Amino acid sequence: MSTPPATSADSARTGFLSRAFDRAAWPPRPVRLLSAAVMAVFAVALWHQGGVWRAAAALVMVDALAGLLPWRMPRTLRTGVAYWAENAVALAVPISFIACAAGSGADWLTQGAAWWWYGVALVVAAALLLAGGMDFRLLFSGDLAFLMGPSTPLQARTRAATGTLAPFGEEALYRSPAVTAAGPFGVVVSLLGAAAFIARHHVGDSKWRMAPRVLATELLAALSLLALVALSGSVYPALLAHLLNNAPSVLLELQRSQKDSHD
Template structure:
């Protein structure tokens, strides 16, 4: 609970250098993403080397001592952390636009989109969120108000297209024998990137880890079988949609 004295003192600073310690989980997650970036950097494709640079920069920035708890920080401070987390996904969109548009793959047959919607809906159900309580606002009431709801919602809404370019598009570009190790490592890196930041970030349960791993497999399968990242993007967006709505419901000026 925030006391009156704490309210008067204002928001906390962005950084907490005095307690900068990378937990074993964060170190392992960063190492997995770094290994994937190295594999991309070894590719002959210029676009993949750019993706490797983006991932390396983002991991380094995410490992900085972002202060917890985040609700005690100002909006600009929290938006800075969100934008760091979006730097590689948004940068990947720029790479696909300027360096190599083939990262998107081709246009798949129309029926891949309803398949993607079914996959996304399945991931939502697997995640276990009570959609009825989400609709009537009970989940937002239980979570409590936050001044950072819009920032969290922006992260969930903007990340999927770029993340699919980072972790699934290379599967369409690299040919065997590098395709198999790249496919395995890209799935692990997709899961790991969500554990590099400090704090639990809502991913401190075995179920959340299992859902992320299943999502990595499903999104990779959609990409490889359809020959495009568009179905995976659609499924990813649908999977993130309940969380985006929940964060918007929790947004308050003064928590």
């Protein structure tokens, strides 16, 4: 019996799967299993709160399962849709929660903070940038983009877009429980949110992500942004600090996306 010829749709699907995933990456390494487990615990805590938080719990589990997929590493080996697919999932999950929260009329979405908390946010952002250790002289001169090496415009712009958009959803999904859950349980949920944020977005298979300074900086960011939300009673000072902390990396990726950086 002859095998029917492959259609263009079959070829495209097979091409995407081969570019996006690597069978050798399955089963997941222990660090990814640990990441998913931390997120699962956070999801259970969110589910316990009821209401719109059950939608949040489901979204967190989707994100956790996406992190267990055998993505091809390093990411620079992927092209086209295969590259930005993982980033799209990472963005869609928290932003979907914002939509759910807005639809349910969540009070924390419109709850601001005293003006001086935004000054505190500037100080927090400055401290995080210093802790990160980026050389701003090299960044602003464009030399850092050159030293980082070539990156395709698609990959660099995808990272820049993710760095710009992600803070909105991440503050909503991972840190808003600090202003909605009361009592000791609220503290537990908030700390689990900080742990889940680090586990999902900053723990991976690369040596760079597991470097002590990187992990220490991410832990400092998670706790300081959580403290901003809890003490100010609003997610917006933390959102400002988060955006400012990401800004140099976004600028770096935009520089790397320019044609001149590859010549």
